[in-house]
Amino acid sequence: MQSEDGIVTRRDLLSLIGALSGSAAMYQAMTSLGLAADSGYKGPIKLDGDPKGASVLILGAGLAGMTAALELRKAGYKVRILEFNDRPGGRNWTLRRGDTYTELGGHMQTCEFEEGLYFNPGPWRIPYHHRGLLDYCKRLGVALEPFIQLNHNAFLHSSDAFGGVPQRIRDIKTDFQGQVSELLAKVVQQDKLDEAVSKQDREMLLSALRSWGALDANYAYKANLISGNFRGYAKGPGGGLDAKPVPGEPINLSDIVKSRLWRHLQNFAAYRFQSTMFQPVGGMDMIGKAFAREVGDLIDYEKKVTAIKQNDGGVTVTYVDLKAPATPQLAKADWCICTIPLSILSQIPTDVGSRMKAAIDAVSYTSSVKVGLQFKRRFWEEDEAIYGGITYTDLPIGQIAYPNSGYNTARKGILLGAYVIDNPVAYELTSMLPSERVALAVELGSRIHPQYRHEYENGISVAWHRVPFTLGCAGYWTDQTRAEHYDNLCQIDGRIVLAGEHASYIPAWQEGAILSSLDAVARLHDRVVKQ
């Protein structure tokens, strides 16, 4: 389509730039216009200039803290990390056979999964545009494999719709798209869109709807081999006698609309969930472990920070050794990068200005619960041909996610049996005992997969508000708190700067932690070398 005279579209501008300056300049222009934009990662950070022996105390050995440690030591700083847990990674965390986990309230669980199987209670997927995290995975040798966000053969489920029978994502998606296309084609044919669609575009739009919606020559979406090409068949094409495919009957548009199953389709459309997504081979904590191979010697484990003070001369942090908590100890450095979650930092006496303090106090923490379940056999693959991906449901378990590795084997498997976040159910599940959450996930999941009853073996659950090292899942920002507090949170306050997913516009994602850390490191270094 031609743009109207006198109006230069973005595309025209890009063609012009490309013609005049070559493709490199065009790429640059595209990026600045936001077209090829990713998370803003600009490649490995370069910290030029001599820090002259300056020391940095980092609080927290999650991805933000370890990113800062890795880059600052490389740039010549003296670095030390204090960490509350007895392991690196923070929320980058994987549970495997023999791991124990005690939540706030004192209930301990022991993971009884078979050797080699695992469950990620925290982050579990990496968008392709989280370039910072991906670059560290590459540099640190973390092997990745695809994470399946959309599996057309997984289910959408509503307790009240279709008699509670789960529907294949493929059927809902295709039938919705097909019938909406049919409706729109009707309107276009009746010339009711004259103002929005020009005469020239009319025929092309009809062709597009026919192609996109799997419509027949009369622009109708029906049970035939055209729609079957998209939605599959009642009886698929085979070989030999009686091999002819039989199309299935589409689900009525009105039933789809009333079922509200369409609301799950955004989980496959949203930018953060688009293909390709990744997961580390063997568990998300492969990333934390890879960082620890680089900076593990700098980490002081099982140290709980109790006060953070600063003056013109440096930073002094009071902490206790969890094995000998009676005697507070001091750690001193020229600078401090604090990655402690705000849910905890807001309770620690911290020498920062009133604006940063107000920002620290302004962010509440999201509620979220996950349950991992082990089954004797991979019935979702064997019985239902579901290989990876996610089933979404309106039951209080939220979703069931299938393992994206070990496909088509006779081994056991782990399902993510519940994942809820930022809704009332998350609080309700948090309030239960860990064993109750697991039992509930088994009971509710059996409504979607009745095989649960015979195949379930053991499970483990993590409610993030009961996680001792975060007291919540992730920083919860509103437009209002962003406007009022975000910049104040991210400023360097004297000798202290904060980092972590809470100091990013990608909350709850590991990329947010890494980008915030790199930004804090760059600004801190700039200040140090200019002193």
Next chain:
Amino acid sequence: MGRMRQAKAEAGAAIAAAVSAAFCLVSFTACAQEVRSKALDPGFSPGSVFVEKDGETLFARICQGCHMVDARGATGAGTYPSLAGNSNLQTGAYAVAVVVNGQRGMPPFGSEMSNDQIVAVVNYVRTHFGNRYMDAVTVEDVRAARR
């Protein structure tokens, strides 16, 4: 001790039946059909607001997540304050404001709970767990706290 705590937590809550039924299911598959015929999830909030009504249930299904079954809170890298015998609760309007607007890591519940629910849960906490503040808060207090 664990059983007693559990029993107390579940008392009166709609979830109790659901959970014990679920345990039954896991342990004895024979009762599976019976369990399926019972409504299991009506106790859970299906949307973006809480469905619990009385103070005891609201506490057991929401507050207990962090403040624990005995309201004594818990401590890890940070602390969930104890609500048991807590003198901060003396001022009812303060308790209402914290529930409505949140405080530090504590999320605000003003959007997920109605005025009546906030009144119910605050009055429950202020008269249980060793608290004896008999000046009940009202819907007017909640309205005042909603900014």
